[in-house]
Amino acid sequence: MNIETLVQRNKEDLAGLEQLLGYRFTDLRLLQKALIHSSFAFEQAQIDKNNEILEFLGDAVLDLVIGHMLCKHFPDMREGELTRLRSSLVNESHLASMAREVRIGRYLCLGKGEDSSNGRNKSSILSCAYEAVIGAIFEDSDYGTVEAVIVRSFVPGMEAKKEELLMADAKSRLQEALQEKFNEAPSYRIDREEGPSHEKVFTVSVVFKGDALGSGTGSSKKEAEQRAASATLTILADVIDQFSG
DSSP states (O other), rough: OOOHHHHTTTTHHHHHHHHTTOOOSSSSSHHHHHOOOOOHHHHHTTOOOSHHHHHHHHHHHHHHHHHHHHHHTTTTHHHHHHHHHHHHSHHHHHHHHHHHHTGGGOOOOHHHHHTTGGGOOHOOOOOOHHHHHHHHHHHHSHHHHHHHHHHHHHHHHHHHHHHHHHHHHHHHHHHHHHHHHOOOEEEEEEEEEEEEEEEEEEEEEETTTEEEEEEESSSSHHHHHHHHHHHHHTHHHHHHHHHHH
16 A cells, blocks of 8 residues: 555545645645554555654654744733743643644544554644644645745634633742842732632632732632732732832
8 A cells, every 4th residue: 555545545535634724735745644553554565654754754743833923913922921821832731732623533544453553632742643644734835835824823822822821830930020129039828718618719819928919719829829820910010119109
């Protein structure tokens, strides 16, 4: 069995995937190659190609396109924040979720063992296959075309990822800002614990130099602290004015 044979056998499925991707291939062999896992290539002695090189290419394309996209959408973000946001968009978990959105798992060529062990739903396999598909689109077209495909797919969830990142990073950013200005870190005070033990809701306040600043609620102390820190960051200029005066 060779790539051409696989393309002919899977032509209808490949057309379905093209529709989900929003891109029609000039050379369907590239798309087919992107879907060949190494376990399948190993079992099929006639097939000496798998998706690993396309995965390598797609990884580089995603880094570049998403990095460029973030710089354009969030010009005021710092370099470290942009790096962390890009990492959250191209990590295994997020790429696997992108692969699931276009149902890549159902189109994969897997070895029997990998297929029987739920390989079509493994995040590691799906994320690599998604990168390979992006690499295949780049090989089949050009930078502008693959950029449009990536932007269309990633922009809808980008703002939520940014908020998630900033929320998770709020405590460290607040501590850095206050220590830099006043050489003193904030503390956190639990104001309330409500609800049954399995559904607790915590309310926490940021305390600095004896004064309560922003507050936040969450289902854990950590979440409530992050929300309180995030709320304080939104009024940080007023806080600095208050304690500098």
